[in-house]
Amino acid sequence: MSDSPGYEFWREYPDHDPQAVVWYPLTYGPLDVNTVWPLAGPEPKHETSLYIHIPFCAVICPFCPFNKFASVEKMMSEFVIAVKREIELLASRSYWSNAHISAAFFGGGTPTALSGERLADIIETCRKLLRFSDDTELTVEGSPETLTPEKLKMLRDVGVNRISFGVQSFDDHYLKMLGRGHNAATARKTIDMVADAGFDNVAIDLMYRLPGQTLEEVEKDLDTALRSGVSHISAYSLFVEPGSPLARVQHRGKLLPLPDEQTDLEMFRLVIDRLAQSNFELYTLYDFAPPGKRCEHHVINWHAPQKEYVGIGPGAFSFVRNGRDEFVYGNVNPLERYFDLLREGKLPIDFGVHLSEEEQMARYMVLGTNGLDIPKAPFEQRFGQSIHSVFGETVDKLQGWGLVEDLPGSVSLTRKGRLYLANVGKSFCTERNRMKPHPAGVDLQKGAGQSLIGINK
Numbered sequence: 001m002s003d004s005p006g007y008e009f010w011r012e013y014p015d016h017d018p019q020a021v022v023w024y025p026l027t028y029g030p031l032d033v034n035t036v037w038p039l040a041g042p043e044p045k046h047e048t049s050l051y052i053h054i055p056f057c058a059v060i061c062p063f064c065p066f067n068k069f070a071s072v073e074k075m076m077s078e079f080v081i082a083v084k085r086e087i088e089l090l091a092s093r094s095y096w097s098n099a100h101i102s103a104a105f106f107g108g109g110t111p112t113a114l115s116g117e118r119l120a121d122i123i124e125t126c127r128k129l130l131r132f133s134d135d136t137e138l139t140v141e142g143s144p145e146t147l148t149p150e151k152l153k154m155l156r157d158v159g160v161n162r163i164s165f166g167v168q169s170f171d172d173h174y175l176k177m178l179g180r181g182h183n184a185a186t187a188r189k190t191i192d193m194v195a196d197a198g199f200d201n202v203a204i205d206l207m208y209r210l211p212g213q214t215l216e217e218v219e220k221d222l223d224t225a226l227r228s229g230v231s232h233i234s235a236y237s238l239f240v241e242p243g244s245p246l247a248r249v250q251h252r253g254k255l256l257p258l259p260d261e262q263t264d265l266e267m268f269r270l271v272i273d274r275l276a277q278s279n280f281e282l283y284t285l286y287d288f289a290p291p292g293k294r295c296e297h298h299v300i301n302w303h304a305p306q307k308e309y310v311g312i313g314p315g316a317f318s319f320v321r322n323g324r325d326e327f328v329y330g331n332v333n334p335l336e337r338y339f340d341l342l343r344e345g346k347l348p349i350d351f352g353v354h355l356s357e358e359e360q361m362a363r364y365m366v367l368g369t370n371g372l373d374i375p376k377a378p379f380e381q382r383f384g385q386s387i388h389s390v391f392g393e394t395v396d397k398l399q400g401w402g403l404v405e406d407l408p409g410s411v412s413l414t415r416k417g418r419l420y421l422a423n424v425g426k427s428f429c430t431e432r433n434r435m436k437p438h439p440a441g442v443d444l445q446k447g448a449g450q451s452l453i454g455i456n457k
Contacts, residue, residue: 010426010429010434010435011423012423012427013398013401013403013420013423013424014401015261015423016261016264016265016419016420016423017420017422017423017426018237018239018264018422019239019422020239020285020286020370020421020422020425021366021367021370021422021425021426021429022301022302022370023317023319023328023367024328024362024363024366024367024429024433025328025353025355025359025362025363025429025430025432025433026429026433026436027353027432027433027436028328028329028330028351028352028353029351029352029353030351030352031327031329031349031351031352031353031354033329033347033349035322035354036320036322036327036329036352037093037095037096037320037322046098046099046100047099047100047101047102047307048096048099048100048101048102048300048307048308048309048310049101049102049103049104049105049296049297049300049301049307049308049309049310050101050103050104050105050126050130050309050310050312051104051105051107051297051309051310051311051312051313051316051317051318052083052104052105052106052107052111052122052126052311052312052313052316053107053108053109053311053312053313053314053315053316053331054079054083054106054107054108054109054110054111054113054114054119054122054313055069055079055108055109055313055314055315055335056069056072056075056076056079056108056109056110056113056114057069057108057109057110057113057143058110058113058143058145058146058181069109069335075335076113076114076118078335078339079335079339080114080118080121080122082338082339082342082343083122083312083313084121084122084125085342085345086312086313086342086347086348087122087125087126087129087130087312088125088129089342089345089346089347090130090310090312090347091129091130096130096310097129097130097131098131099130099131099308100131100133101126101130101131101132101133101136102136102137102296102300103136103137103138103139103295103296103297103300104126104132104136104137104138104139104297105139105141105295105297106119106122106123106138106139106140106141107139107141108141109141110141110142110143110146111140111141111142112140112141112142112143112146112147112151112165113143113146115151116148116150116151116153116154116155117154119140119151119154119155120154120155120157120158123138123155123158123159123160124158127158127159132159136159137161137162137295137296137297138159138160138161138162139160139162139163139164139203139295139297140155140160140162140163140164141164141165141166142163142164142165143165143166143181143182144165144167144181144182144186144187144189144190145181145182145186147163147165147190147193147194149193149196149197152193152194152197152199153197156197156198156199161199161201162199162201162202162203162295163194163199163201163202163203164202164203164204164205164232164234164295165190165194165203165204165205166180166204166205167187167191167204167205167206167225168180168205168206168207169184169206169207169210169221170184170187170188170220170221170224170225171184171217171220171221172184174207174210174213174217177210177211178207178210188224188228191204191228191229191230192228195229200231201231201232201293202229202230202231202232203230203231203232203233203234203289203295204225204228204230204232204233204234205233205234205235205236206221206222206225206233206234206235206236207235207236207237207238208221208235208236208237208238208267208268208271209237209238209258209259209263209264209267210238210258210259211238211255211256211257211258212256212257213259213267215263215266215267215270218267218270218271219270219274222235222270222271222274222275223274226274226275226278226280231289231290231293232287232288232289232293232294232295233275233280233287233288233289234286234287234288235271235275235286235288236286237264237267237268237286238258240258265419268418268419269419271288272415272418275288278290279291282372282418283298283299283371283372284298284299284302284303284370284371284372285302285369285370285421285422297309299371301319301367302367302368302370302371303368303370303371304364304365304367304368304371304374304375304378304379305364305368305375305378305379305382306319306363306364306367306368308320308321311330311331312331313331313338314331314332314333314334314335314338314348315330315331315332315333316330316331317329317330317331318330325354325355326354326355326360326363327352327353327354327355328352328353328355329349329350329351329352329353330349330350330351330352331348331349331350332348332349332350333350357383358430359430359433360382360383361379361383361385361390361391362428362429362430362433364379364382365387365391365411365425365428366425366426366428366429367425369413369421369424369425369428370421370425372412372413372418372421373410373411373412373413374387374410374411374412375409375410376408376409376410376411377409387411388406391428394427394428395411397427398417398424398427402414402416402417403416403417403420403423403424404417404424
């Protein structure tokens with residue numbers, strides 16, 4: 001099931017599980033979208049988050065597990081027409097046209113692989129048909145090779161107030177290894193360029209546990225990032241996704257070994273401690289920010305109780321509620337199929353799941369772990385049971401290992417637990433989902449290889 005020999009999809013402490021869970025559950029099948037939303041719209045104060053997936057990249061990174069395609073002019077032109085049509089179809093349902101969008105996140109892929117005009121057109125369509133406000137957090141992801149002063153000005157003019165882009169490393173050796181389309185000097189110039197364009201909320205991604213990387217090199221990257229003045233850092237341990245080009249290179253023995261498990265943990269400790277010295281707090285499984293600079297979209301998705309978000313674009317996921325019912329669903333991945341469905345006036349939903357109450361409770365815990373502190377009161381209000389009555393045996397076991405504290409108001413990850421965050425989260429999975437791979441492999445996202453239903457029977 002994997003191009004990474006020996007990888008198991010779930011590991012129990014004291015083994016370290018490097019593969020985080022970013023959506024849940026993992027078992028899907030056919031889903032009729034007309035059963036998902038109520039006929040009436042929500043109350044005006046109802047809040048949700050919007051995610052739009054723009055799947056084009058100027059450079060295809062070999063480690064990336066997300067749905068992405070090369071920047072082909074004809075495909076990008078068709079995409080803009082299709083995604084605007086999907087926004088219109090969604091807004092025609094009063095449930096979404098009436099909801100207040102508290103955060104909108106344009107991810108990918110690389111949204112700024114589109115021209116400034118096309119990207120602004122999509123954003124303006126969202127603002128016209130959905131309920132944004134002046135304080136809506138509006139994030140656009142980019143890359144150093146696709147950001148320009150002109151494009152940044154266009155984004156500012158349509159209300160974008162947060163820019164995020166992947167630096168990954170400030171070391172040219174590792175940037176080349178990762179197949180990035182920029183060098184370290186360009187990364188530093190891009191950070192300055194974004195600030196000069198008037199953005200005071202700038203986020204970057206860094207990676208560690210790179211093949212051959214040392215602790216000293218990780219610390220050097222962190223110091224460079226902190227000196228740059230960015231306001232948010234997402235630090236990822238390199239996980240070689242099964243099916244990715246990097247996994248195939250690794251399988252052929254043409255990649256230096258990744259730092260071992262113990263070094264990976266030492267690197268994460270270093271990241272936490274070094275960023276804490278500069279007031280960057282860990283608030284999700286890999287996101288660090290000073291007070292007031294947390295990404296609202298990430299908080300909505302992961303902190304318990306998780307709030308709704310709707311995903312637009314090929315390969316996007318959504319989590320929605322209809323009364324006490326909860327649904328997770330995913331859009332189709334292949335571009336041509338996405339285009340065809342929208343030409344027919346159909347929402348491009350491919351698969352999903354109507355969560356049982358057991359899965360709703362597990363989701364609260366599994367993804368709540370990503371927020372580091374799982375509150376007890378909302379769980380009891382929602383389900384009429386306490387966390388301990390449902391998950392007491394698991395919580396006791398995790399506490400015995402020193403991974404969580406069972407506090408009066410919450411189940412909170414300890415410092416040690418944060419190092420083993422994926423282990424903790426997956427321990428709350430239902431039996432049906434515990435041994436499942438996280439469905440984010442490149443082949444899977446392109447609609448090739450194993451289907452979601454096939455791997456989850």
